[in-house]
Amino acid sequence: xxxxxxxxxxxxxxVRAVANAVTQWIDKLGSVWVEGQIAQVNRRPGVNTVxxxxxxxxxxxxxxxxxxxxxxxxxxxxxxxxxxxxxxxxASFYANRGSFSLAAREIKxxxxxxxxxRLERRRQLLAAEGLFAPELKRDLPFLPGRVGLVTAxxxxxxxxxxxNARRRWPAVQFEVAYAAMQGxxxxxxxxxxxxxLERNPDVDVIVVARGGGSIEDLLPFSDEAxxxxxxxxxxxxxxxxxxxxxxxxxxLVADVRASTPxxxxxxxxxxxxxxxQGVTWARDRLxxxxxxxxAREQEWLAQVRSRPAMADPRNLxxxxxxxxxxxxxxxxxxxxxxxxxxxxxIGHQRARAQALSPLATLQRGYAVxxxxxxxxxxxxxxxxxxxxxxxxxxxGRIHATTDRVEPDALTTDHPQEDPDE
Numbered sequence: 001x002x003x004x005x006x007x008x009x010x011x012x013x014x015v016r017a018v019a020n021a022v023t024q025w026i027d028k029l030g031s032v033w034v035e036g037q038i039a040q041v042n043r044r045p046g047v048n049t050v051x052x053x054x055x056x057x058x059x060x061x062x063x064x065x066x067x068x069x070x071x072x073x074x075x076x077x078x079x080x081x082x083x084x085x086x087x088x089x090x091a092s093f094y095a096n097r098g099s100f101s102l103a104a105r106e107i108k109x110x111x112x113x114x115x116x117x118r119l120e121r122r123r124q125l126l127a128a129e130g131l132f133a134p135e136l137k138r139d140l141p142f143l144p145g146r147v148g149l150v151t152a153x154x155x156x157x158x159x160x161x162x163x164n165a166r167r168r169w170p171a172v173q174f175e176v177a178y179a180a181m182q183g184x185x186x187x188x189x190x191x192x193x194x195x196x197l198e199r200n201p202d203v204d205v206i207v208v209a210r211g212g213g214s215i216e217d218l219l220p221f222s223d224e225a226x227x228x229x230x231x232x233x234x235x236x237x238x239x240x241x242x243x244x245x246x247x248x249x250x251x252l253v254a255d256v257r258a259s260t261p262x263x264x265x266x267x268x269x270x271x272x273x274x275x276x277q278g279v280t281w282a283r284d285r286l287x288x289x290x291x292x293x294x295a296r297e298q299e300w301l302a303q304v305r306s307r308p309a310m311a312d313p314r315n316l317x318x319x320x321x322x323x324x325x326x327x328x329x330x331x332x333x334x335x336x337x338x339x340x341x342x343x344x345x346i347g348h349q350r351a352r353a354q355a356l357s358p359l360a361t362l363q364r365g366y367a368v369x370x371x372x373x374x375x376x377x378x379x380x381x382x383x384x385x386x387x388x389x390x391x392x393x394x395x396g397r398i399h400a401t402t403d404r405v406e407p408d409a410l411t412t413d414h415p416q417e418d419p420d421e
Contacts, residue, residue, distance in 0.1 A: 029091045037083070038083045041080070148175050148235070182220065198233050207261075238254060362393055367391050369383075386402060
């Protein structure tokens with residue numbers, strides 16, 4: 001194969017020779033430190049290599065950057081698009097495709113990336129202590145008596161909060177505590193203003209408001225001392241720092257985060273027009289419900305009154321009275337029949353007893369003859385002429401003396417047997 005320097009139009013070098021030569025030249029470069037900005041991150045499923053695009057911070061030049069998935073996942077905070085980094089990488093040329101890339105062995109964040117990394121580590125430490133726990137968040141009062149405001153004097157954030165809050169609820173009262181909202185004195189002055197408002201028992205909620213700015217301008221609102229001071233407050237705090245994309249650590253420890261100072265004004269006080277409309281709607285709804293309830297009850301009452309029993313209650317009483325009379329008459333008849341049957345039974349039993357009684361025999365004309373000793377005389381042999389006897393009749397006794405004893409001829413022919421024989 002001829003040397004690349006000896007290649008001519010009549011004897012050209014093949015593509016593989018050129019690719020191999022480029023590979024050898026690039027391999028001689030070895031490992032280098034490269035500064036740039038991550039423009040694109042591509043994590044392919046099932047592939048242990050992460051593909052990124054490293055863009056120059058000034059010129060419109062970019063190269064492919066690869067690194068092991070383990071190195072990418074170990075970054076804290078995670079490596080995201082737009083981060084400024086310094087990469088220790090080895091240059092390589094993929095001859096089959098003719099592509100140039102850098103294989104990263106070490107990645108460090110610099111500038112803004114390093115700043116974001118420190119903030120992320122601080123956030124993780126404070127979160128581990130529980131300063132951002134959701135259960136610690138307190139509800140804002142529906143209508144605060146006085147609103148505390150921490151902001152810079154004559155700032156747009158102050159005008160936004162005051163104007164919008166008074167437009168929503170004209171009677172709202174503010175107590176403003178001014179403090180530097182950026183720079184070295186920001187954290188200490190904001191902490192002092194928060195503590196001053198905390199000591200005022202009339203302040204029901206505190207708003208910390210500042211307009212937008214760069215990450216460096218909003219850095220004091222991620223100061224650890226300020227975060228711990230807000231965590232120690234008993235008064236609910238609303239954080240209104242920057243715009244929607246900005247999120248300093250103060251937003252995480254505050255009870256409520258507002259995207260803008262204007263949004264903070266909407267959160268701390270209700271809208272009088274909306275509340276009046278709500279009261280009107282509730283009153284109309286209540287009146288409608290009560291009217292419907294009364295109409296329904298009146299209809300039910302009319303239905304009840306139209307029933308026969310309610311139209312003339314005496315009809316029901318008359319029916320019941322007739323039933324009572326019939327029951328009383330039936331009871332009387334039943335009792336009379338029972339008494340008649342009982343009287344008949346008693347009469348039968350009495351007649352039977354009377355029939356068996358000796359007195360009934362005496363009433364038929366029979367009598368009982370007794371001697372002077374009271375023994376019943378049943379035979380002429382038990383008495384003699386001149387004996388004193390008494391005769392028991394139905395209505396008394398007759399005392400007499402026997403003149404003579406005359407045996408009966410029938411009994412003489414057939415003498416009575418002695419019962420002792």
